[in-house]
Structure formats: structure tokens, C-alpha cells
Amino acid sequence: MSVFPFLVAGWILLVGLYGMVTSRNLIQAIGCLAVAQCSTYVLLLAVGYRRGGTAPVYSDIPTHSKVVDPVVQALALTDVVVGATVTALLLGLVLQLNKRHGTIDPDALTGLRG
Amino acid sequence: MTPRARLVLFLAAAVVIGAVFTLACLQLPHFGTQTHPYADRAVAATMRQRTANTVSSVNFDQRAFDTLGEESILFAAVLGAVGLLRRTSDERRTRPPLGPVLPSTRLFGALMLPVTLLTGVYIAGHGQLSPGGGFQGGVVLATGVHLTYLAADYRVLDRLRHRELLDRTDALAAGGYAVLGLLGLAVGAAYLQNVLHLGTFNQLTSGGLVPVINAAVGVEVGAGIIVLLAHFLDQTEEFTAGRGAGVSVAAAPGGGAS
Numbered sequence: 001m002s003v004f005p006f007l008v009a010g011w012i013l014l015v016g017l018y019g020m021v022t023s024r025n026l027i028q029a030i031g032c033l034a035v036a037q038c039s040t041y042v043l044l045l046a047v048g049y050r051r052g053g054t055a056p057v058y059s060d061i062p063t064h065s066k067v068v069d070p071v072v073q074a075l076a077l078t079d080v081v082v083g084a085t086v087t088a089l090l091l092g093l094v095l096q097l098n099k100r101h102g103t104i105d106p107d108a109l110t111g112l113r114g
Numbered sequence: 115m116t117p118r119a120r121l122v123l124f125l126a127a128a129v130v131i132g133a134v135f136t137l138a139c140l141q142l143p144h145f146g147t148q149t150h151p152y153a154d155r156a157v158a159a160t161m162r163q164r165t166a167n168t169v170s171s172v173n174f175d176q177r178a179f180d181t182l183g184e185e186s187i188l189f190a191a192v193l194g195a196v197g198l199l200r201r202t203s204d205e206r207r208t209r210p211p212l213g214p215v216l217p218s219t220r221l222f223g224a225l226m227l228p229v230t231l232l233t234g235v236y237i238a239g240h241g242q243l244s245p246g247g248g249f250q251g252g253v254v255l256a257t258g259v260h261l262t263y264l265a266a267d268y269r270v271l272d273r274l275r276h277r278e279l280l281d282r283t284d285a286l287a288a289g290g291y292a293v294l295g296l297l298g299l300a301v302g303a304a305y306l307q308n309v310l311h312l313g314t315f316n317q318l319t320s321g322g323l324v325p326v327i328n329a330a331v332g333v334e335v336g337a338g339i340i341v342l343l344a345h346f347l348d349q350t351e352e353f354t355a356g357r358g359a360g361v362s363v364a365a366a367p368g369g370g371a372s
Contacts, residue, residue, distance in 0.1 A: 003140055004145070007135075058160075067168070070153060070172050073172075081187070088195050092194070099202065
């Protein structure tokens, strides 16, 4: 069962992608993109887990304590920030799209319009 | 492509992705392994740099140059969203109507606002010691300000956030990070190298450059998120579109040239 946490990450990715493919609403599709992106947090933190390890913050534990991998935690932080900004930017795009075309259904957005 | 064909295509791709991903996972070091070479090196470095929070040390000291890029992504996204959400020519700015607020909500907001702002400053300021840092503290600060929107109304929030000042603060703090890196060059070390006095382990002043960068990032994230939310809130609170703006543009292609 030691691969189970990694497989969970893969499952979250596929669920998010499924949502994006079947979505009829762009706001919902952005939510699905966020779900798909969340799989990377699970994968990163699963990779960095050390059995019996605690949080890599030495302010209240002895300096020789066993800790989980801080490098992947830092990467997850980067990931969260980038994910939030991408979501904000995409939501801005959808707002403009709705103003210009009056719809947020991706299937209704066919053809280019000047 | 019909929705059905798209779904079939996706399911075929999903099977391949799932199979290859599972195969890759089986070759990974097993979950909870004790062998973490990068973790050991990062922890050794964080002890050397006297930064109690290893994650902060990785982000703002060992990988400070990468975090500069990350912070720039945030800045660019705020810039992009501001460009996307600006008022178009067929929209008018109106004064948002006053909404009813429960007295209990008002009291709770008034009590929690200073607590939330203090928490934000604490989280950003203690980034080198305890979990947190500029990114997290900045978000707490920015969302804390919006308690006024819930507990009072939009006009109070609008008075509290000075748009132009926040725009400039955001840009200055983002640039400030890049300028802090020059400290290293000034004393003949590498760009963004931690050259400040490292202080005593587990004290507020420890970590050298880490708390300084954390403060710059905290200000940038706080100002950036307020600006970002301000533009989203404007869309619903202040702008009223000319009737059926999207449809009218679609009906008259000549008018949509802007």
C-alpha cells in the first residue's frame, strides 16, 4: 500500500481533467483546473513524507528531530501562489468573455469575432 | 467535436495517463521513506543560516532567486487582471447601494478587524520562526481588510483602501525584492545571497535577509490581493453595463472593434 498516496494524486488529476472536459460552464472549468492542480500538492507532500517525521520548523522542537522534506513543502507553497494567480487571471478572462459574447458556455464560443 | 466524442477521447487518454502514472509511482522510493537527501542538505543549511523555519529558509534564502520569479508571477497576474477588468466604454460607474447589515455582524467585524490585521502582521513577521511568511501573511492582511465590506458596506472598504497608493506599494514592494538582492553584490557575494547578520537562532531578528524579504513579499502580496479583489468587486458593485452589453456588441460587429 505504500504507493497509495501517489495514486490518490493521480486520481485527483484525472477527476479535475474529467471536469474540465465535460464542463459546460467556464467558471466551473476553472474550478476543475484548480482541482487538477491540487493533485500536485498531494503528490509533492507525499513524496516528501518521512515516516515519523514532524513539521520542518525548529522553533519548538530539538534541532536533531526527524522532520519531513522541507524542499517539497517550499515547492508546494510556490504551487499554491501560482495556482491562485492563474485562477484570478482566468476568472478575469471569463468576465470579459461574458461581456463580449454574453455566454460562458465553451461550446457556444465558436468562431472568431473581431 | 461533439461532447460525446470529446469524452471518449478523454477516457482513452485517461487510461493511458493512469497506467503510465501508476507504473511511474511503483518505481518511486516508497511512501514515508527515510532517505531524503535534499531534506538533509536543506536542514543542514537552515541550521547554518540560523533560520528556525526550514521552509522559509528554502524559499527566501536557499532558493531566493526562484522565489523572486514566483513573486514576479504574482505581480504579473495582478497586472494582467487589472488590465482585463478595467472599465469598458459601455459601462458606467455608479455608487453602490447601501445594504442592510445585522448589528451583530457589524460588532463582530469591528472586533475582528484589528485582530485579523495583527494576525497577518504576526504571520508575515514570524515567517523565519514559525509556519507562515510573507505570502501567507499578505493574504491574511488583504482578506482582513475586506471584513469592512462584510461588516459595514462597500463605501467604507473603498475609503479604507487607497487604490493609487496600493498600486504603487505593490510595484515598489515587488521591485524591493529585486533590489534587496543587490545587497549581496554590494559586498562582493552572489545576487540574493544572505549576507546580513544572521543573529541568534530562534530569535525574531534571526535569519539575516529572510525576515526582510518576507516583509517585502508580505507588503507586495497584501497590496496585490487587495488591488485584485478591488477590480473583481468593482465589476459587481460599481459598474453597470449598458443594457445587454455582450449581446449588443455581438449583434453589431462594427461596434466591437474596441
